[in-house]
Amino acid sequence: MASQEYYDILGVSKDASQEEIKRAYRKLAHSYHPDKSTGDAEKFKKINSAYQVLSNPEKRAQYDRFGSTFEGSSGAQGAGGFDFSGFDFGGFSGARQAGGGFGGFEDMFGDFFGGGFSGSREDRGRDIQIDIEMNFTDTTKEFPTKVFVERRVLCDVCFGSGGEKGSKEITCSTCGGSGKVRQRVRTILGTVEQIAVCDSCKGKGKKYEKKCSHCGGDGRIRTKEEISLTIPAGIDNGQTISLSGKGDMGDGGASAGNLYVTVHIRPDKRFTRQGLDIISQESITLSQALLGDSIQVETVEGFVKMKIPAGTKSGEIFRIKQKGMPDIQGRSRGHHLVKIVIDIPSRLSSEQKRLAKHLRELGL
Ligand SMILES: [Zn+2]
Ligand SMILES: [Zn+2]
Structure with a gap:
């Protein structure tokens, strides 16, 4: 192209x-x-x-x-x-x-x-x-x-000439065949006379006797x-x-x-773009945040395994290199950024509640 x-x-x-x-x-x-x-x-x-x-x-x-x-x-x-x-x-x-x-x-x-x-x-x-x-x-x-x-x-009947097939060329009556007309043009310092291209024959000085019926004489369709x-x-x-x-x-x-x-x-539900970086959000559980884990993260190139270190905080951002947006010039590529959200359940089972209380006693 x-x-x-x-x-x-x-x-x-x-x-x-x-x-x-x-x-x-x-x-x-x-x-x-x-x-x-x-x-x-x-x-x-x-x-x-x-x-x-x-x-x-x-x-x-x-x-x-x-x-x-x-x-x-x-x-x-x-x-x-x-x-x-x-x-x-x-x-x-x-x-x-x-x-x-x-x-x-x-x-x-x-x-x-x-x-x-x-x-x-x-x-x-x-x-x-x-x-x-x-x-x-x-x-x-x-x-x-x-x-x-x-x-x-381009009109495919007259190939741009604007004339009907077999029609004779005649002298343009608007400009008398010169292809030019006198025109008054307003400028910042008054009106001046100018010579311009004749609109009627587009400066050719000649016209066809009969206009092309396919394009109406315009030469284009x-x-x-x-x-x-x-x-x-x-x-x-x-x-x-x-x-x-x-x-x-x-x-x-x-x-x-x-x-x-x-x-x-x-807009995409999974991804947003920031410069050349693509951002997504991942939810992890409290124990994953505390103890660390390995999770699957969806990128524009499919799922990628990512390590969550022990002690990950909510809102923390991790970077997966080179899985972002390519630069439109084709020179570089952004990264995939993963924002971590710790999923705190609104309801706990009795066992979970018992353990949470135990954590509290341990100062967590
Ligand atoms: Zn035509
Ligand atoms: Zn003319």
């Missing part, structure tokens, strides 16, 4: 150095910053997502391996929204001082009012977010699963698709997996958006 997409977004090769990635990012972020006339919030967001993954060696390795990354629900990859705090604004001034690709404030100002042609607008497809539920015990190993996603894909994916071992509640290119196909043949799968883990 390894993917190339983030590399394509930044326009770098798969073996690009951190320095190359940073340079490509700065250049693109500068062009597509939403505050600018050449800005494109959607594209800016993608550039940022790609950079956040590829600039982080760990995330990059994970992406190279799985073609996806795993983030907490509050992370920048979370489907809920885009976290601007992760954006490296400092990079701008840094690049300027270093004599980088652009000339600072005047340059940005110039671009802002230049009102130039906004170029090839890429209407990247919409991202799709879905939720899945998993059992706790399935999260300790790689979990292959399938999801059904309603997404827009809605379909319900089964997508296979592997949830990495160690996934935590609320984490999101991103599958690039599995969102809606873009307008006019533009690339597809991403699919974000947020994992919700059903």
Whole structure:
């Protein structure tokens, strides 16, 4: 499932150095910053997502391996929204001082009012977010699963052209064939005229006389698709997996958006998770606590024998090494922690009562 997409977004090769990635990012972020006339919030967001993954060696390795990354629900990859705090604004001034690709404030100002042609607008497809539920015990190993996603894909009748078979191409009447239209855009300093891509023909200048009856001329159709994916071992509640290119196909043949799968883990009666450790509770009898014993403890890998030392106190925690949750990066593993509860019976037999009294006499 390894993917190339983030590399394509930044326009770098798969073996690009951190320095190359940073340079490509700065250049693109500068062009597509939403505050600018050449800005494109959607594209800016993608550039940022790609950079956040590829600039982080760990995330990059994970992406190279799985073609996806795993983030907490509050992370920048979370489907809920885009976290601007992760954006490296400092990079701008840094690049300027270093004599980088652009000339600072005047340059940005110039671009802002230049009102130039906004170029090839890429209407990247919409991202799709879905939720899945998993059992706790399935999260300790790689979990292959399938999801059904309603997404827009290429129309299989017109193959994206939007024209009915045999229909003639005609000049677009909206833009007169230029593919561009004049548009009034409001900026912080008033309204300026800008040239934008014609919506009617998507910048092609030509249209089909008759629209494809299968997709209504859109070039895309809605379909319900089964997508296979592997949830990495160690996934935590609320984490999101991103599958690039599995969102809606873009307008006019533009690339597809991403699919974000947020994992919700059903609570388990036996186990709770704390970081990479798994915690369970075991009840022992008073005599086991006083004299010690060996008990069977259920872990996510089955039952394990554990020694209870003599003199164990209620609430004491014992550790079974390496039976906890695997780290999602696959580097380490947590432990299984057993919390001991001494089971004090609410009723005693006469013999038990006699012995308890005897213990009292002995100072226990
Ligand atoms: Zn079609
Ligand atoms: Zn047009």
